[in-house]
Amino acid sequence: xxxxxxxxxxxxxxxxxxxxxxxxxxxxxxAGMGVMEMSHRGKAFTGIIEAAEADLRSLLGVPGxxxxxxxxxxxxxxxxxxxxxxxxxxxxxxADYIVTGSWSKKAFGEAARFGRVRCAAxxxxxxxxxxxxxxxxxxxxxxxxxxxxxxxxxxxxxxPAEVTMATPAPLVADMSSHLLSRPFDVSRFxxxxxxAQKNVGPAGLTLVIVRDDLLGKxxxxxxxxxDYAVMAAxxxxxxxxxxxxxxxxxxxxxxxQAQGGLAGIAGVNxxxxxxxxxxxxxxxxxxxxxxxxxxxxxxxVPFTLSDxxxxxxxxxxxxxxxxxxLKGHKSFGGMRASIYNALPLDGVRVLVDFxxxxxxxxx
Ligand code: PLP
Numbered sequence: 001x002x003x004x005x006x007x008x009x010x011x012x013x014x015x016x017x018x019x020x021x022x023x024x025x026x027x028x029x030x031a032g033m034g035v036m037e038m039s040h041r042g043k044a045f046t047g048i049i050e051a052a053e054a055d056l057r058s059l060l061g062v063p064g065x066x067x068x069x070x071x072x073x074x075x076x077x078x079x080x081x082x083x084x085x086x087x088x089x090x091x092x093x094x095a096d097y098i099v100t101g102s103w104s105k106k107a108f109g110e111a112a113r114f115g116r117v118r119c120a121a122x123x124x125x126x127x128x129x130x131x132x133x134x135x136x137x138x139x140x141x142x143x144x145x146x147x148x149x150x151x152x153x154x155x156x157x158x159x160p161a162e163v164t165m166a167t168p169a170p171l172v173a174d175m176s177s178h179l180l181s182r183p184f185d186v187s188r189f190x191x192x193x194x195x196a197q198k199n200v201g202p203a204g205l206t207l208v209i210v211r212d213d214l215l216g217k218x219x220x221x222x223x224x225x226x227d228y229a230v231m232a233a234x235x236x237x238x239x240x241x242x243x244x245x246x247x248x249x250x251x252x253x254x255x256x257q258a259q260g261g262l263a264g265i266a267g268v269n270x271x272x273x274x275x276x277x278x279x280x281x282x283x284x285x286x287x288x289x290x291x292x293x294x295x296x297x298x299x300x301v302p303f304t305l306s307d308x309x310x311x312x313x314x315x316x317x318x319x320x321x322x323x324x325x326l327k328g329h330k331s332f333g334g335m336r337a338s339i340y341n342a343l344p345l346d347g348v349r350v351l352v353d354f355x356x357x358x359x360x361x362x363x
Contacts, residue, residue, distance in 0.1 A: 004347040006337040007325030008153055008300060009177070010197040014342040017251045035247040040240050049241070052250035059253060059262055062186050062209055069208040069228060070236040070246050075103075075176045075195040077226075078206065079110035082172055082191070084222045086145050087115040091219040093144035096120035096169065098137070100159075101128045101152025102331060107174060111147070120146060128155040130292040134165065143169040145190060145214075151178035151297055153198075154329045156289070156336070158297040163188055170214060178299045179207065180256060181341055182266035190214050198299070199341045201249030204242040256341070265341050272339045272348040273298040279352040286359040304334035310362055311335075321354050 005012040025034045031044055038045045053068050062068060073081070087093035093115065097108040099122040111117045120139050121132035139146065146167045150159040153176065161182055163171065170190025179194040186192065191210045197203035208228065215229040224230045224238060231238055259265045277296060280287040280303050289296065289303045305311060314335065318326050328334040339348055 003322050003324045008338040010203045011340045012342045014255045036244045040243050048247050055253035065212045067232040069231050071206040078193045079107045081226050083111040083114040085218045085228050096143040096146045098148040101155035104149035131295045141168050145170050145172045147172045149174040153177040153300050156297040156300045156302040157295050183262040201252050202245045205245035269298050275348050286363050300338045302336040
């Protein structure tokens, strides 16, 4: 009875994880209560959060000199929290932002409310259809950090796994929509963050992975709950953490281990993306994705129909076929298929069959 869910987020969770949650909802491992009802300071939950952190560290290969923080407020709160933490205790530093789509543009705009920021490169003039070339980056050698969004969820632009641009300052990456979809070299980044609700778990949890030397530089006036150093010193438990979301994320980490870790899931994700782009590119122009081939997202695939008058029929027919969440972002139009970790290869096969059939009927 489950639909094929192509929503950009909150998105599909692995079915075995949902089934385990259902199983444990009212009685977690004989505790006589579910995780939602437990004290975050108790032994049971302490074990859950410690295992979640250990599993995440091993999946991503997080080096020992990085803290893993389980926070709230979403990636949007991080847009403010990052400059508040990293521009110095007097807040007088400056940061560089790379603008490659709606989300990095938003992060740039929000950071400008809290400190001095500059745009180090933008592809907006090309409607965010590509990444900047090496020659286009103009970094400030004195920047406190360089911010980028490694996967633009709306425009469907993804940086390669190895982010190679040479920056003098630590890289700060919004990885909300492809965190855990492939291996990353964490040591290339000073800070990685993301809302959980795509590949990690339920909404309400925000992951921040931050290098030790970036802690303790927060502006003096910021709320303690927003200070990374305070949160790190308190094991993400200065206050009540999003316990249920952390528990569910922990189950997702175990599920990922069973898929062969990030290398394993990356292989499946590559197949899914290849199948879908081949369908689009092979449609004789009926479907189009105009993102440069070397930076097409493997997670979020926006596409348009050659005749927008067919959009409504495409959405109605796809929904009737059990394929949901395909409507493009309101700022972009057209369609978008988000094919996160928990969406199986079979789901993409069903989508591609539907798209081929729709094109045949209407082409
Ligand atoms: N950054 C990216 C890349 C996103 O995709 C999103 C949401 O889709 C956000 C930030 C905002 O995240 P949140 O809703 O968790 O604040």
